[in-house]
Amino acid sequence: ARQHGAMEFSDAPVDLDTVRRYRLQRLRTKMAELEVAGLLLFNQINTRYAVDATNMQIWCSHYETRCVFVSLDGPVVLFDYSNHPHLAEDIPTLDEYRVLPAFYFFGAGNRGVEVVKEFAGQILDLMKAHGGGNKRLAVDSLSHTGCDALRARGLMLVEGEQITETARAVKSNEELILMNASMDVCQAGIQSMHEFLQPGITENALWAKLHETNIRLGGEWIETRLLSSGPRTNPWFRECSMRRIEKGDLLSFDTDLIGPYGYCSDISRAWICGDCATDEQRRLYGKSYEQIEHNISILKAGMSFREVSEKCWPIPDEFLSHRYSSLIHGVGLADEYPNIKHLNDFEAEGYDGLLEEGMVLCVES
Structure with a gap:
């Protein structure tokens, strides 16, 4: 199977075309459940999932400059930011390559309101030709300009993220x-x-080692910079800085790494800079380890999200105020559905659903 991007000129461990066909079928299955004739994807994680187009994903996420149209019973069309069809050659799930009429402000300025009519017209033509009279179009992420133009053409817009998130949630064996x-x-x-790691290096210098290894071995990018040391570790969510790591510091980080083939590795580690941890550091580490191991042990397919939340490790009062925002979440091409909340937060923020075979879950602490 043809590869594009970071892993080109290497041998994939599976048939990538099998992965591509599975992912497209997952989308179409969810489209049928919501009775939509078309699915329009601008989120670059979703376009990757749909057709495995890899070029310039980060740049294209800044603007509405690449999208994919998926017909339930017709073609899959990639609208790209420029006329470079060689970047999507030999992808079996892609039926047609077009250049996107640039209606975003950087590309079109004040002409965008006119250019977007051309784009909306092309989407309408695809819906008419392959929708069987169904005007329901699911869209994952699009500006008011684009949405207004599509509605002006008589299309009924439906929330698309529920399709992509639930489709991506269940992985094939090849995806695993x-x-x-x-x-x-x-x-x-890692x-x-x-x-x-040694005393005197900056947090940024240490974080750079993860980037270097990822890029050298065919990975793609890292979503965050979540590394902190010493007094910066708690409360969590400070990103790495020019602070110099000191001997005896507790160091914590969360990789959020998009590696080879676009898949996310969401791994956290906590280390001591030096040989010996203090008794308090060992106690805190032990509590986190206990929480994660318990929460892993209760997971099984068929459980409701609420049941998971109820059976998970009860957080002691001393840690409750700084609990992580998510108890357990899915992971695939990025952090993704489901997002299971702590029992303390379930009534106010949680939603229910079922764990399914093939889901990949990240257990947080």
């Missing part, structure tokens, strides 16, 4: 193999960081 390839790269990056 690709996720393991991403995690192998992530673990290699090992590189561990070997480099």
Whole structure:
């Protein structure tokens, strides 16, 4: 199968065309459940899932400059930011390549309101030709300009994220193999960081080791910079800085790494810079370990999200105010559905659903 992007000129561990066909069928299954004739994707994680187009994903996420139209009973069309069809050659799930009429402000300025009419007209033509009279179009993420133009053409817009998130949630066996390839790269990056860690280096310098390993081994990017040391570790969510790590510091990080084949490795680690942890550091680490191991042990297919929340490790009062926002969440091409809330937060913020075979879950602490 043809590869594009970071892993080109290497041998994939699975048939990528099998992965591509599975993912497209997942989308179409969810489209049928919501009775939509078309699915319009601008979120670059979703376009990757639909057709495995990899070029310039980060740049294209800044603007509405690449999208994919998926017909329930017709073609899949990639609208790209420029006329470079060689970037999507030999992808079996892609039927047609077009250049997107640039209606976003950077590309069109004040002409966008006119250019968007051309784009909406092309989507309408596809819906008419392949929708069987069904005017329901699911859209994942689109500006008011684009949405207004599509509605002006008589199309009924439906929320598309519920299609993409639930489709992506269940992985094929081949996807699991690709996720393991991403995690192998992530673990290699973590090992590189561990070997480099010493008093006096900056948090940024340590974090750079993860980036270097990921890029060198065919990974793609890292979503955050969540690494902090010493007094910066709690409360959580500070990103890495020019602070110099000191001997005896507790160091914590969350990889959020998009590795080979576009799959996310969401792995957290906590280390001591130096040989010995204090008794208090050991106590805190032990509580986190206890929480994660317990929560892993209760998971099984068929459980409701509420049941998971009820059976998970009860957080002691001393840690409750700084609890993580998510108890357990899905992971695939990025952090994704489901997002299971702590029991304390379930009534106010949670939603229910069922754990399914093939879901990949990240257990937080």
